[in-house]
Amino acid sequence: xxxxxxxxxxxxxxxxxxxxxxxxxxxxxxxxxxxxxxxxxxxxxxxxxxxxxxxxxxxxxxxxxxxxxxxxxxxxxxxxxxxxxxxxxxxxxxxxxxxxxxxxxxxxxxxxxxxxxxxxxxxxxxxxxxxxxxxxxxxxxxxxxxxxxxxxxxxxxxxxxxxxxxxxxxxxxxxxxxxxxxxxxxxxxxxxxxxxxxxxxxxxxxxxxxxxxxxxxxxxxxxxxxxxxxxxxxxxxxxxxxxxxxxxxxxxxxxxxxxxxxxxxxxxx
Numbered sequence: 264x265x266x267x268x269x270x271x272x273x274x275x276x277x278x279x280x281x282x283x284x285x286x287x288x289x290x291x292x293x294x295x296x297x298x299x300x301x302x303x304x305x306x307x308x309x310x311x312x313x314x315x316x317x318x319x320x321x322x323x324x325x326x327x328x329x330x331x332x333x334x335x336x337x338x339x340x341x342x343x344x345x346x347x348x349x350x351x352x353x354x355x356x357x358x359x360x361x362x363x364x365x366x367x368x369x370x371x372x373x374x375x376x377x378x379x380x381x382x383x384x385x386x387x388x389x390x391x392x393x394x395x396x397x398x399x400x401x402x403x404x405x406x407x408x409x410x411x412x413x414x415x416x417x418x419x420x421x422x423x424x425x426x427x428x429x430x431x432x433x434x435x436x437x438x439x440x441x442x443x444x445x446x447x448x449x450x451x452x453x454x455x456x457x458x459x460x461x462x463x464x465x466x467x468x469x470x471x472x473x474x475x476x477x478x479x480x481x482x483x484x485x486x487x488x489x490x491x492x493x494x495x496x497x498x499x500x501x502x503x504x505x506x507x508x509x510x511x512x513x514x515x516x517x518x519x520x521x522x523x524x525x526x527x528x529x530x531x532x
Contacts, residue, residue: 315443457495459493468483508520
């Protein structure tokens with residue numbers, strides 16, 4: 264049956280509408296992923312780190328091209344990409360595959376794909392033990408879950424967090440970029456301390472140390488020590504009117520005292 268002009272017009276309009284709707288649907292399907300602040304994630308919502316604070320975080324960690332940086336929960340990749348622009352080899356770990364793909368595009372656009380890599384994965388199941396610097400913008404509750412792993416990393420590893428702390432493990436340094444950003448403007452740095460708690464033979468003396476994260480108490484023979492602290496593998500404490508500084512290497516430590524003398528100690532227990 265040959266359609267009437269009026270019926271033909273209706274069929275043509277319907278066909279055009281169908282094509283239009285199909286084209287709109289295709290456009291929606293091919294539209295690039297764009298994250299938004301507050302976007303839900305596996306463990307935390309995504310909020311972009313202010314660029315000014317990212318810069319300050321890398322500055323306070325004193326990152327150099329010799330370092331390997333891993334960003335836990337890397338989001339859109341800005342921390343990794345900023346590090347790569349400084350010549351640092353960096354990797355981001357992100358659970359959301361769309362974020363990973365976006366980060367790779369951003370790295371390519373910035374010309375740093377050779378230095379900035381991204382992997383899709385769970386930060387609690389990822390091995391980041393080879394990192395010299397760990398950065399993160401997570402909740403304090405997540406930081407606490409990561410804390411045992413961080414404390415088992417190589418002494419001297421630098422850990423930098425945007426805004427959220429690690430409870431009793433006090434940061435070694437803290438800075439603010441409040442004049443350059445309006446929210447999430449505080450960064451904290453921890454330097455993983457060597458584990459020195461126990462008894463050490465220090466020449467003819469016995470050095471006993473109790474350790475609470477980077478803080479030390481104890482005594483040399485019967486004389487209590489004061490101002491005891493670890494900064495990575497570097498140790499400082501005062502005892503018997505002298506200040507001792509030194510470096511820990513496994514079961515040995517050595518250094519100098521404020522009177523110019525040298526000292527060594529070997530772990531007994």
